[in-house]
Amino acid sequence: MVQLVKAVIFDLDGVITDTAEHHYLAWKAIGDELGLPFTREFNEKLKGVSRMESLRLLLSLSKEPLSFTDEELDNLATRKNEIYKQLILEIKPEDVLPGIPELLVELKQNGIKTAIASASKNAFTVIDNLQMNDQFDVIVDAATIVNSKPDPEVFLRAAELLEVDPIDCVGVEDAVAGVEAIKSAHMVAIAIGPAEAFPHADLVLSSTKSLDLQQVIHAQKLKA
Structure with a gap:
């Protein structure tokens, strides 16, 4: 050959x-916290995208413009990642x-x-x-x-x-x-x-x- x-x-x-479900649940938790209508369909847009870009996409769901400092954005992204890390502990061979x-x-x-x-x-x-x-x-x-x-x-x-x-x-x-x-x-x-x-x-x-x-x-x- x-x-x-x-x-x-x-x-x-x-x-x-x-791990798509784990990512979805973690972003859903952040979306719920912010009162944003995050769905499984919208979650498809986050595939292969960096964490910060995913956060920006999530925030775009707001009907009113949202204003966050860089530190606040970092905290949101970090919190999502902490939720995700807890969820992926369930992954097995x-x-x-x-x-x-x-x-x-x-x-x-x-x-x-x-x-x-x-x-x-x-x-x-x-x-x-x-x-x-x-x-x-x-x-x-x-x-x-x-x-x-x-x-x-x-x-x-x-x-x-x-x-x-x-x-x-x-x-x-x-x-x-x-x-x-x-x-x-x-x-x-x-x-x-x-x-x-x-x-x-x-x-x-x-x-x-x-x-x-x-x-x-x-x-x-x-x-x-």
Whole structure:
């Protein structure tokens, strides 16, 4: 088999495990505190977005303009994160999404490097709770980068640490901002979710159940 892929770089939330519910509940608590109509539908807009940008989106739900100092905004974001950190303590190894353990084995067997590129500052905690520390060569989270997705920095940083050219990498995401980041990094983009949501992805799969080494290689060939 011709080696077309040298590394696969995964988003964490919604790709390795589903922490969307934990994020939703944490933001809902802040929204309720502020009297804002935060819904599950609106929560979709926060996928792949940094914490501060998510807070700004949440505040945009107010009918009246809200005025907060930078310190007050930081306190709100910090409080959301503390709620989230308590919720993710519930995450267990069996919460890894379907197909991911098998794919990681396939990648290792074929000498393909792996990394996490997450918009979360809690990526290491989640990976610890999943007991997957030894499954990835590199973990890059929001605490180690300046620019959030859709900026490609987190994916480029992962490729740099893996010592792999970005064009030889495949990125896996479940958020539009994440797919944009992958494409901006000149990597192959696999999206997990509804096809209509990801017109710029090289390959879209409905769930991680369908994600295996052959699909990774197929996505690389589609771009080529």
